């Protein structure tokens with residue numbers, strides 16, 4: 001029988017398992033803390049748990065410990081890129097970044113991606129499978145230990161579309177914020193989506209304190225459908241409607257991501273249309289100079305990004321330009337892959 005990943009269990013589920021094994025309820029608290037605070041990777045490390053319970057747990061469950069196969073360090077900015085191997089031999093990448101306000105980890109939510117955005121490396125080799133909540137948690141815990149850097153914030157912006165793996169993403173958010181474990185404030189967690197409208201609505205109902213980032217990248221349907229196939233299914237009108245509902249339901253401002261690509265989405269007309277879409281909306285525009293992906297032709301230079309940013313701020317939009325981290329090790333937005341060359 002294949003062992004289940006115990007990190008994916010919620011506290012309540014773990015309590016149920018422990019009780020079923022005929023053990024006292026408080027053991028669940030101890031074990032949850034071993035898993036999510038002390039971040040053990042083996043049942044034998046749970047020293048205040050009896051050998052018999054550890055053995056019983058080990059028969060049915062594993063602690064997902066992904067294997068770090070490679071670590072690259074940026075010479076420019078201390079960014080670390082990790083290549084990790086999952087139990088079934090699949091690979092994902094994650095990135096640890098240093099900011100003045102602390103360390104932030106960018107984790108993957110799927111092996112590959114099916115969304116097909118034309119500028120993104122993560123989708124080129126296609127989609128394999130969803131990650132479990134335990135595999136998402138393991139990225140945070142294992143990399144925190146490996147790097148000896150405390151992780152202060154998490155962004156679900158690595159490989160994959162988090163809202164296409166909705167249940168596991170929610171499970172991850174529930175577990176990482178559970179006060180009986182790590183108790184991380186969801187104010188320090190961002191979830192990024194290419195715009196899966198029904199899932200944005202479902203997420204709104206959960207009323208998590210996360211920051212929702214929406215990858216917009218183009219202010220009109222024709223252009224957006226060309227670079228983001230998801231727009232053919234949920235167009236900009238529908239997307240903006242769901243975003244408004246999200247803000248109304250949660251009181252949280254949305255961050256719109258916009259990868260600036262020369263000659264694709266950075267004209268004066270684009271700025272005007274973007275303003276038309278976002279005016280009066282409680283939001284933030286985050287411009288990302290498009291990162292180079294060898295299979296594509298998209299380019300951006302610092303100057304044209306600054307010019308575009310100025311056009312938007314002249315309209316009164318709240319806009320920032322994201323600092324590119326880890327570009328020398330292909331660790332920047334849209335550069336992560338499930339396929340790799342050693």
Ligand code: SAH
Pocket residue numbers: 115117119120121156157158159160161162192193194213214215257259288289290291292293333334335
């Ligand atoms: N699937 C999710 C999260 C993963 S991508 C999403 O689409 O939002 C994280 C962010 O990087 C998204 O905003 C994505 O559009 C952006 N991105 C992808 N490729 C990029 C590239 N080559 N340059 C800059 N940003 C890119």
